[in-house]
Every structure is written in C-alpha cells, then in structure tokens.
Amino acid sequence: MAIESDVLVVGGGLAGLTSALAAARAGADTRLVSYKQSTLRHASGLVDVLGYTPDGDGPLADPFDAIPDLPESHPYRTVGVETVREALALFDDAAPRYRGDHTDANALVPTHGGTVKPTARYPDSASAGVASDDRDALLVGFAAMPDFDAPQAAAHLDAAGVPFDVRGATIQFPGDLRADAKVTRYAKLLDANSAVPVDGRDKSVRAALAERVAAELDGEERVGFPAILGDDDAAGVRESLADELGVAVFEVPMGPPSLPGLRLEDALFDALDDAGVSIETGNPVVDYDGGDRIERVYVEKNSACIPNAADQYVLATGGLVGKGVESDREGVYEPIFDCHVAHADDRYDWFADDAFGDHQFARFGVATDDELRPEAADGSTEFENLRAAGSVLGGYDFAAEKSGSGVSIATGYAAGRAAAEETR
The missing domain is CATH 3.40.50 (Rossmann fold)
Structure with missing residues (x-):
C-alpha cells in the first residue's frame, strides 16, 4: 500500500523545505522525501536575492528593482517580483533570527x-x-x-x-x-x-x-x-x-561545515514540524508510475521500493552539484522523471575557454511554464501535476548572480503554494 499525501516534495534543500512549508501552510497534507541531508550545512547562511545582473553589473543596491530587466527565461521572471516578496515573508516568519526585512536594499556582509x-x-x-x-x-x-x-x-x-x-x-x-x-x-x-x-x-x-x-x-x-x-x-x-x-x-560567515547554515536548517525543520509536514530523509526516489500525470513515486529503502502517492508533486532535487541534473557522454538529463534539459549537442559548447567566461553548463536545468511545470523540448507540459523549484531549474547562473538562495525560496514557495491550491 502506498504512503499517501496531497503534496509530495522530492528534495531536502532550501527549495524543497520552502516548498513543503508553503504547501503545508496553505492547508495541504504534505510529505517531503530527500535522499541526503539538507545542503544548508554547506551554505554560508546568507540569503541572496540578486547580487549581480547576468551581465556582471553590481553589486546591486536594490535586487527587486533589477528583476523586471532579467531575461524572460530567468526563474524570477517566471514567478514575478511580488511572489519573491511573499516568499521572503514566509522565510522571515520561519527564520526569525534573520535581519534585512526592513529594507529592499542589499546589505554588504564581509566573508x-x-x-x-x-x-x-x-x-x-x-x-x-x-x-x-x-x-x-x-x-x-x-x-x-x-x-x-x-x-x-x-x-x-x-x-x-x-x-x-x-x-x-x-x-x-x-x-x-x-x-x-x-x-x-x-x-x-x-x-x-x-x-x-x-x-x-x-x-x-x-x-x-x-x-x-x-x-x-x-x-x-x-x-x-x-x-x-x-x-x-x-x-x-x-x-x-x-x-x-x-x-x-x-x-x-564561513565555508562548510557552516554553523549559520546548521542553525537555519534547524529553524526551517522546526517550522516544518509545526506545520505538520511528514519528513523522510536518507532514501532516494528511484522511479515513478504515470503518463501525463504522475501517479506515484518509489522510494528505495533497505533494498525495497516503497510507493508514495500524491495528488501533486514538487521536484526540488538541486542542479548539477546536487545531482538533480546529471550529464554523461550522451547528454544532460534530469534523472528521476527524465524531464527535458536543453543543451548543445557538442559537449565542447557546454563551457567557455575562459575559466571565468560565460559557461553554458552554469544555466543547465529544467525549463518550465508560468506555473513552474516542466516543459518538453516542443514546449508541451511534461506532467500536469509536477512542478520544479530551486537549482534544478535552468535559465540562470546562481553562482555569478549571487541569486541561489533567493531563487530557491521564491520558486519553492510558488511551487508549493500552487501545488496546494490544486488539491482543494
């Protein structure tokens, strides 16, 4: 018998945690499954929205003012400025020991x-x-x-x-x-x-x-x-x-292992517990059933595949670093649902000769529609009940832009909220 919920979030990073919290607070019975521990212990604990433009201009004084000028493929353009603000309000409530909510301006923090x-x-x-x-x-x-x-x-x-x-x-x-x-x-x-x-x-x-x-x-x-x-x-x-x-x-702020990151992880997991989210970590999602809709996913545990069924799903497994996007000699792919990841056929086009150049691989990820549902190569919706959030998304270079945490929070919030609304 499958473990059932309204919303199932796959991935335990900042995007996954935010998505699960947003869905649960919107009234959905929410479950989160993650193969690994949260990556927050490896993060500085700083939450960036946008530090630099894709062209390298910055540091930006007001990240919100710059969002409307980003490329249309950028996740911030998909969710919109007001959703970014709402997502940060959720974060501020869940992580009360954070500062910066009094202003739109970026702070400059020594590292x-x-x-x-x-x-x-x-x-x-x-x-x-x-x-x-x-x-x-x-x-x-x-x-x-x-x-x-x-x-x-x-x-x-x-x-x-x-x-x-x-x-x-x-x-x-x-x-x-x-x-x-x-x-x-x-x-x-x-x-x-x-x-x-x-x-x-x-x-x-x-x-x-x-x-x-x-x-x-x-x-x-x-x-x-x-x-x-x-x-x-x-x-x-x-x-x-x-x-x-x-x-x-x-x-x-220091590099990994990061105490500020661990403190943030504790705060977010406390918020998830308060919201009634069911959490399972340490076991990977390895397969799924379904056609236009995902019917269930399978979590590998002690050499057995345990079915987990939900009405709505959120994919928040990370990018190339987190193995939410993978590559081999045949191409670039998303390993759980085989969502389309656009990339050049020639592997040598994936990167630039200059170490600090414009590398295509930095923007590899899943493309989505306006509801964050992954799209196939022809622009059609891959699964009507799956949304993607965080660094599994393509269309932006979080390392160069200093936008990783902000995109994870904003898209996680938007995906979780939209998934919960679909269950009503």
Whole structure:
C-alpha cells in the first residue's frame, strides 16, 4: 500500500523545505522525501536575492528593482517580483533570527575570504559586521583554525575600500583545540561555557576568550569572529563576549561545515514540524508510475521500493552539484522523471575557454511554464501535476548572480503554494 499525501516534495534543500512549508501552510497534507541531508550545512547562511545582473553589473543596491530587466527565461521572471516578496515573508516568519526585512536594499556582509557579499537576508549574528557600518573592526582568527586567516581577510577588506579601519589578529583559542577540531566542538564549548585550563588554573572559556581578545584590541568598536560562537545558545555567547569586551561582537560567515547554515536548517525543520509536514530523509526516489500525470513515486529503502502517492508533486532535487541534473557522454538529463534539459549537442559548447567566461553548463536545468511545470523540448507540459523549484531549474547562473538562495525560496514557495491550491 502506498504512503499517501496531497503534496509530495522530492528534495531536502532550501527549495524543497520552502516548498513543503508553503504547501503545508496553505492547508495541504504534505510529505517531503530527500535522499541526503539538507545542503544548508554547506551554505554560508546568507540569503541572496540578486547580487549581480547576468551581465556582471553590481553589486546591486536594490535586487527587486533589477528583476523586471532579467531575461524572460530567468526563474524570477517566471514567478514575478511580488511572489519573491511573499516568499521572503514566509522565510522571515520561519527564520526569525534573520535581519534585512526592513529594507529592499542589499546589505554588504564581509566573508571569511575578505570580500563583501551583497545579500538580502543575513543572520543576526552577522548584523554588527555589515560593511555599511563605519565603526572600526578587529577580526580575530584562531591559530588552530586555518580556514579563517584574520589578518589576510582584514587586508582584503581594506583593499576593497570599506568605510572603516579593519585589522586582523590570530590568537590561541582557550583550551588549545587541535587543528582538526570541528566547528561544532568550538560551539559546544562556548554554549556550555566549559572550564578550560589557562595558565595552570581553570577558567570559563568565554571569559578566557574575551581576555585574550581584549589584549589585542586597540580602540576598535566591534570584533568579528569566525562563525563558531555557539549553536544552542549562540545569542548568549555573543552577548557574554560583548559584555566582557565592551564592544559589539559579530560572526563572519564561513565555508562548510557552516554553523549559520546548521542553525537555519534547524529553524526551517522546526517550522516544518509545526506545520505538520511528514519528513523522510536518507532514501532516494528511484522511479515513478504515470503518463501525463504522475501517479506515484518509489522510494528505495533497505533494498525495497516503497510507493508514495500524491495528488501533486514538487521536484526540488538541486542542479548539477546536487545531482538533480546529471550529464554523461550522451547528454544532460534530469534523472528521476527524465524531464527535458536543453543543451548543445557538442559537449565542447557546454563551457567557455575562459575559466571565468560565460559557461553554458552554469544555466543547465529544467525549463518550465508560468506555473513552474516542466516543459518538453516542443514546449508541451511534461506532467500536469509536477512542478520544479530551486537549482534544478535552468535559465540562470546562481553562482555569478549571487541569486541561489533567493531563487530557491521564491520558486519553492510558488511551487508549493500552487501545488496546494490544486488539491482543494
């Protein structure tokens, strides 16, 4: 007997989570199945809507103002500006520890590489670090954490012309953690405010860390740390350090594994639980039944294929990186439903000779109609009850545009809402 629901979402990334939440909040009995854990743990935690145009112009001050001028094939043109706004409102409600909803303007947030990234939403842990703030800043790195070279990041920010003085310092983290210590190890120590040995006696790790940072301060009004400042009590860790130091404290977004990404994942899964979404992870969708309509999909579990049936389906399995779009010597394809993916016959046309050139593969993905239903090569609808969302969609280069999270949220919201409406 098949496991049944009104809406079945395939994929557990930001698009899939948003789609499932939108469908459930619209009243549909919703189920989400995902082969892998959410990719949010690999993301910075920043939510970009649009940082640069497809022509490379930017950073953009107002991403919403630029959307109407995007190519017609872009997913933002498909869903429209107002849907992007509605989708972000859903995100803001589900992730209350985020800032940026007070304005249409992008914020410029420093990253661990010393660049500034245009972003529409950012964790409150990063809010004191935005580049529009003219307070001088000290960046602090740890000797056992090579992923964040604070002096180098500060030098890059200074060269970029930020409107404040910034410098970096590298210190030993109290307790002298090993170089291979996970970021969660730092976070748990700070959460618990555990005692660590310092100069022959035990001292709380927050106090010991503040003491070492205070010795480096030279009049700066804010201090930036790599994003390891707690998990369960991140706000409490920042508040404790700020009180000890007498300055504002912020986190600099890092690469994977990302604590801000993990915190966002927790917030979204809590919202899904509250909305009553049924969730299954760790098992792939491997086949389906149906013609013009999908009747059921099959989830492989313990070498058995378990049927899952729904009235409406959402495909949110990711792009080339997430294996939602795959390629071989024969071509480019979507592996679950075999949805059409437009591409040149000659593989050498898929990329440009210039490493930073206009690569066709960056825009590979499923083309859809105005309702986000995948289209065949002749423009006909592939399945009347399937919608696609997120980076499985084609027609845009999320890496160059800095639009990945925004497209996932906007199209996930639109697909989930439309799917729920069809079940009424």
